[in-house]
Amino acid sequence: MGPWLDSITGWLAANPQWLAAAVLIVAFVECLAIAGLIVPGTVLLFAVAVLAGSGALSLSETLLLGFLGGILGDVISYFLGRHFHQNIRRLPGLRHHPEWMAGAESYFQRYGIASLLVGRFIGPLRPMLPMVAGMCDMPFPRFAAVSLLAAAGWSIAYLLPGWATGAAIRLPLPEGFWLEAGIVAASIAVMVGLSVNSSLRRHRRATVWISSMSLAILIGLFIGYPYLTALDQGVMTLVQEHRQPVLDELAVAFTLIGEFRNMFMFSALLTGILLLCRQWRQAIFAGSTLLVTALANTGTKYFFARVRPEVLTEPLTSYSMPSGHASGSFALFLTLAVLAGRGQPPRMRLTWLLVGCIPALAIALSRVYLGAHWPTDILAGAMLAACVCAASLWLSQRREPLVAMPQKVWWLLLPALVALFGFFLLRYLPHVMTRYAY
Numbered sequence: 001m002g003p004w005l006d007s008i009t010g011w012l013a014a015n016p017q018w019l020a021a022a023v024l025i026v027a028f029v030e031c032l033a034i035a036g037l038i039v040p041g042t043v044l045l046f047a048v049a050v051l052a053g054s055g056a057l058s059l060s061e062t063l064l065l066g067f068l069g070g071i072l073g074d075v076i077s078y079f080l081g082r083h084f085h086q087n088i089r090r091l092p093g094l095r096h097h098p099e100w101m102a103g104a105e106s107y108f109q110r111y112g113i114a115s116l117l118v119g120r121f122i123g124p125l126r127p128m129l130p131m132v133a134g135m136c137d138m139p140f141p142r143f144a145a146v147s148l149l150a151a152a153g154w155s156i157a158y159l160l161p162g163w164a165t166g167a168a169i170r171l172p173l174p175e176g177f178w179l180e181a182g183i184v185a186a187s188i189a190v191m192v193g194l195s196v197n198s199s200l201r202r203h204r205r206a207t208v209w210i211s212s213m214s215l216a217i218l219i220g221l222f223i224g225y226p227y228l229t230a231l232d233q234g235v236m237t238l239v240q241e242h243r244q245p246v247l248d249e250l251a252v253a254f255t256l257i258g259e260f261r262n263m264f265m266f267s268a269l270l271t272g273i274l275l276l277c278r279q280w281r282q283a284i285f286a287g288s289t290l291l292v293t294a295l296a297n298t299g300t301k302y303f304f305a306r307v308r309p310e311v312l313t314e315p316l317t318s319y320s321m322p323s324g325h326a327s328g329s330f331a332l333f334l335t336l337a338v339l340a341g342r343g344q345p346p347r348m349r350l351t352w353l354l355v356g357c358i359p360a361l362a363i364a365l366s367r368v369y370l371g372a373h374w375p376t377d378i379l380a381g382a383m384l385a386a387c388v389c390a391a392s393l394w395l396s397q398r399r400e401p402l403v404a405m406p407q408k409v410w411w412l413l414l415p416a417l418v419a420l421f422g423f424f425l426l427r428y429l430p431h432v433m434t435r436y437a438y
Contacts (some may be wrong), residue, residue, distance in 0.1 A: 002040055007045050020065055022048045023057070027069025027155070033077035034091065036127025046162040053166025060246050062163050066155035074147045081134025086366040088135055104128035108136065111348075113146055114340075118351045120150040121157065140234050144256070146200075153358045168238055177234035184231065184379065185198025187217050200346050207397070211390035218322075218383040222304065225321065225376045232250055232374040236309060239369050254366040257327030257359075263339040277409045285396040288336045293331040293388045296326050297381065309371050323373045325365035333360040334389045343404030360385075 012019055026044045030036050045066070081088055089101060096200075104125055109116045116133060119125040134144050168177075191213040193356055198206040256262065267290040274283035306321040337356030341349030346377045364382060367373040 001437055003168070006202070008044070009051060009131045012048065012051055016051070018080040019048065019056045020061065023052060023062060023065040024072075027066040027159075028073045029150075031070045031077070031127055031130075033073075033080055033131040034129050036073070037124065042123065042158065047156050049159045049162025050166035050169075053163035053168075056168075057163075058244060059160075059163055059167075059242055060244055062159055063155050066152050066159045070151040070154055071128070071147060074151065075144075077127065078131035078138075078140070078143055078147075081131035082137070082140075083134075085135055089133065095426055101128065101132070104132045108132045109335065113142065116146045117150045118269030118348070118355055120154050120269035121351060123264035123346075126154075133402050140162060142286045153355070156362065164238070167242060168234070171238055171241060173234040173237065178229040180228050180231040181234075181373040182254065184376075187220065188379075190200075191217060196350060199350055202346060205394075211387050214383045214387035214390065215266075218380055218387060220301070222321075223385065225306070225374075225380075228376050234378055235368065235375040236371070239292055240371065243369070249367045251366040253358075254362045255325060255370060255372070256424060257365075258329045258363040258423060259424075260324055260328070262329040262421075263325075263332065265424075266348040266417060267294075267328075269420055270332070270335070273409070273413050273416060275414065277405075279405055279409060281396060281402055282339055282405060283360045284389045285402065286339070286394055288321055288395075289290045289335050289385075289389045290328075290331050292392065293327050293385050294324075296384055296388065297322055297327045298385070300380075306374075306377070309374060320373055321385055322380035323364060323367055323377040324381065325373070326360075326365050326378040327385045328365040328381075329360040330357070330385035331389060333357065334385060337400075338389065339405060340410075342402045 012022055023045075026048055029039050030042065030045060049062060049066075053059075057065075084091070089098065104119075106123055107119060108129055111118070114123075116129055119129045130143070131148065155220050164171075191210075194213060195206070195210045203209070221228075250385040267287075271283050271287040271290070274286060300322060301319045301324070304321050305319050308318075308320040333356040334353065337352040338349075340356075343350040344352075360382070367378055369377050
């Protein structure tokens, strides 16, 4: 694949006017039934995103093109299944590989709507599930709503890393940036790799390992952040170089979710509903995770007393490390992901954690984008939340595992959280937009 990939990227580098079309087409093919299993779309997406980040396309353009391409692939796949129904198995490719269809059917039948959201981030399932949804006559409005949400998270998760890499290569960054970025990225990659491996192998102390590794990285950040100035300043330069009015509004909306007052209300609502539904152990797990994370964040923030970046027109007077937005959002969404994954296979539980990390990461990154936190602040906040969440889960499961919650609890919990978020967004967004004006 190397020469073939080099020829494509070389041609696009020489003809950047075709890069927008390339992002759209590659995202489309990656999400198109059957084709997405054959073409190495993930590698191509990263490659074209790197070229886009080198100055050819803005971040908003790149994400929008990826989003539209993914939606187009989903819709065509859905209507293929809707048109052919069971005859879909006779299409070229599926006749010789019935396992492709069997795996997606089994996943869809078991998890329903959730399969479209979670399966978006599982390579072999991503292009097949929309076709199976059409084959099973899922109502199109329901399919479209879930597909829009899943495609938005997918475009960010799959295109943002490549675009940021291309932009970082183009800009003159501080000396030592790549070394420090490599050390931090490698540490997180090792933690994630070992965590995934221990979870898939069902190690009895997997949560203890995850908590310990998160704590080790957190301590490393607490000790080493004065020596990571090139990383902090380089990322901040990269981000501020590419600020746009549209992204400003999006970042403010995400940062609004992570405001302390709002996170407190989300946490209280989550714990209260679990108690109301008599989900006692789940309520203790959620409440302890959120409370301990908040207390630990406040204590360490005052202990280190780190000064914030001087980017905002009205600089915040509170201390910077670790980020309360990052720790609070990761604690909340990791807690929801853990509860959603109870009673499911390890791969499904890990996928729920991945899905939960996407909104949390968006909130955390909004703080760097708006200039309210250094990158190492949000890393420390994320590691703090991961450490507390894993430790709380281990303590909650010392005698017996947490069981899956009834669906009626989720039908009460999720609409309540979404309604509360909408209320905060409508009431406080204008004020927050003024505070974070650039």
